[in-house]
Amino acid sequence: MANPRHRIIGTAGHVDHGKTALVFALTGVDTDRLAEEKRRGITIENGYAHLTLPDGRLIGVIDVPGHERFVRHMLAGSGGVDIALLVVAADDGIMPQTREHLDILKLLGVKRAVVALSKIDLAPDKEWIELVSAEIGSLLNGVFEVDPPIIPVSTRTGQGIENLRQTLFAAVEACPAKPVGRHFRLPLDRVFTRPGFGTVVAGTLLGGTVSLGDPALVYPAGQETRIRQIQTHSQVVETAYPGQRVALNLANLKKEDLNRGDVLATPGSLTPSLFLDAQIAIVPTSPFSLKNGRQAQIHLAAREVRAKVILMGTAELAAGQTDYAQLRLAEPVVARRGDRLVIRLSSPAITIGGGEVLDPAPQRRRRNKPETLKRYETLATGGLRSRVELAVRERPGAFATIKELILRSDLGSQALAEAKILADKGVLLALAPDIFIHVAEFTALTNRLQNLLARYHQENPFSPGLSLEEIRSRLAPRAPSNAMEGLFAIWVAKKLALREEGLMRLSSFEPQVDEAKNQYLELLAQSYESMAWSPLATSAVLPALTPESARNRKAAFASLIQSGRLERLNDLYHMAQKPYQKAFEEFKTLAQKGPVEPGPFRDRLQTSRKVAVALLENYEKKGWAIKSGAGRLPR
Numbered sequence: 001m002a003n004p005r006h007r008i009i010g011t012a013g014h015v016d017h018g019k020t021a022l023v024f025a026l027t028g029v030d031t032d033r034l035a036e037e038k039r040r041g042i043t044i045e046n047g048y049a050h051l052t053l054p055d056g057r058l059i060g061v062i063d064v065p066g067h068e069r070f071v072r073h074m075l076a077g078s079g080g081v082d083i084a085l086l087v088v089a090a091d092d093g094i095m096p097q098t099r100e101h102l103d104i105l106k107l108l109g110v111k112r113a114v115v116a117l118s119k120i121d122l123a124p125d126k127e128w129i130e131l132v133s134a135e136i137g138s139l140l141n142g143v144f145e146v147d148p149p150i151i152p153v154s155t156r157t158g159q160g161i162e163n164l165r166q167t168l169f170a171a172v173e174a175c176p177a178k179p180v181g182r183h184f185r186l187p188l189d190r191v192f193t194r195p196g197f198g199t200v201v202a203g204t205l206l207g208g209t210v211s212l213g214d215p216a217l218v219y220p221a222g223q224e225t226r227i228r229q230i231q232t233h234s235q236v237v238e239t240a241y242p243g244q245r246v247a248l249n250l251a252n253l254k255k256e257d258l259n260r261g262d263v264l265a266t267p268g269s270l271t272p273s274l275f276l277d278a279q280i281a282i283v284p285t286s287p288f289s290l291k292n293g294r295q296a297q298i299h300l301a302a303r304e305v306r307a308k309v310i311l312m313g314t315a316e317l318a319a320g321q322t323d324y325a326q327l328r329l330a331e332p333v334v335a336r337r338g339d340r341l342v343i344r345l346s347s348p349a350i351t352i353g354g355g356e357v358l359d360p361a362p363q364r365r366r367r368n369k370p371e372t373l374k375r376y377e378t379l380a381t382g383g384l385r386s387r388v389e390l391a392v393r394e395r396p397g398a399f400a401t402i403k404e405l406i407l408r409s410d411l412g413s414q415a416l417a418e419a420k421i422l423a424d425k426g427v428l429l430a431l432a433p434d435i436f437i438h439v440a441e442f443t444a445l446t447n448r449l450q451n452l453l454a455r456y457h458q459e460n461p462f463s464p465g466l467s468l469e470e471i472r473s474r475l476a477p478r479a480p481s482n483a484m485e486g487l488f489a490i491w492v493a494k495k496l497a498l499r500e501e502g503l504m505r506l507s508s509f510e511p512q513v514d515e516a517k518n519q520y521l522e523l524l525a526q527s528y529e530s531m532a533w534s535p536l537a538t539s540a541v542l543p544a545l546t547p548e549s550a551r552n553r554k555a556a557f558a559s560l561i562q563s564g565r566l567e568r569l570n571d572l573y574h575m576a577q578k579p580y581q582k583a584f585e586e587f588k589t590l591a592q593k594g595p596v597e598p599g600p601f602r603d604r605l606q607t608s609r610k611v612a613v614a615l616l617e618n619y620e621k622k623g624w625a626i627k628s629g630a631g632r633l634p635r
Contacts, residue, residue, distance in 0.1 A: 006243030010062040010081035014095035018118040019087045021155040023063045031063040050233040058233045060245035080204030084113040090123040093132045103283045107354030109340045113148040121154040178242045183269035184208030187301035191258045202247040211239045219263040220272035220332040226251040261303030270334040273361040276327040280355030284320040291316045299342040306330040324376035335360040337410035388418045393438040399483040402434045431486025453506045464511045464558035465503030521556045528576040533605040569614040595631025
């Protein structure tokens, strides 16, 4: 699903080059709203306006600070910008913040731009304007997908303003459609209180749609809330779309509960993490390199967080170089694969590089390992199938569902189909409809199971096997029950193990029963034969006479079942084989009058209702009977 209607224009450029005046000339909105901004004549915080297209659509405009001291504010508002409006004053030309802002735009992946050559009324002459235009063209050559048009303008005389407006209209129309996505995500660049409404947050909607009344979660803290009102460009709406500037009135939260850089999103759609795996690059013009383990400021959407940068393949990254890295963060963040980030140093305060998130919630990685570098290459350049295999393989013992892997690794909605293809190829094994295990992990678990059971059999030769719950706790304590059931079924199907009465043993093992030392076996058989159709509950039959007989109890039951002298009805009851067979004959006789229900069958056998139900369910499980209304008939 695509949304072609909404785009964000963001200004960029050196301080005092006229960005705010230009936005006012284009939109009629003065984005300097703070008293200090009015007094000092410079933008300190991001300002917001909108541009009205000829067809009535409203396009968001973000006016960012140009002063070097406020670059961090500029970065907080630049996430989600589609088109850069780069402002260069004709009387100054290209200045330091022009270059830094341009580096930031490249690092953020902004692909389209329009250049406003401002203050042309202050230029010495026409030749000077042409010289500055040529210098700008040389600087921007190859930076964006299309070399930006350079529009000379003057906000004082109005010259070129309409031309600039029409050029921006054309750039908006040329932008590719934005994917909507399944879950909404709004990084918060403003948090404030509005009288009569309460807490309001604002930001650029990066994905999904958000509607009135939707539940939402504040990440990474996890506070729950609900959308009480939505505004886009000061208009109340019921639904907002990606690429719009959005203000949301939130229920049950105070301003103090929120911070700039938090992310408001669909509950359960993001995973907070202290690690990010990324591919990073140092800008070619950086005067500083980046050494492994250096602390830096990471800017991600509207969030700024300190991190240690662990370079995976080199000890130092120089200007113009690229490497894979793990960012170990001072506090948790949420991200998506493909999100762009910017790296700045604190001292001196300068932008040195940036990159792209490859894994938003990875495990801790060791550097300079061939397998680690191969993993990063798969994340960066591998197709969806390769990344699905990697994601499943990296979840040993946890058996995450494909749904969880889609959220954690940002795999996309086709991940389940790719997992099934990998299962058909023998690379993965399906444990449940949406839970898979890598064949390498399955082999490792199988080896552990065989070793576990071999030790158990050696120590407990009279036991028919180890309990399934004990196996689960030893091999995969965090695994979902349906995943373990899938594992048990595969082990049995491959004849690697046998499963009986909630126990599992190696296929090659037979429990021992020493009748010379233990008369419990015969006593047990005789007891059930005497009880006939009225057996006691299994746990009440012949309590252990000695500690040794207690240990052999399960083995004795298993031996009698295997020899055919005893029939297991369910977890609660067993029955001697002769009365069991005779009860089935009585069932068939009674069924001549119609479906046999538990009550009449109980009366026929003069037993308890529980035993009658256990017998009927046993017949059905064996395929000897079928359900018919409230009763059963012989098959």
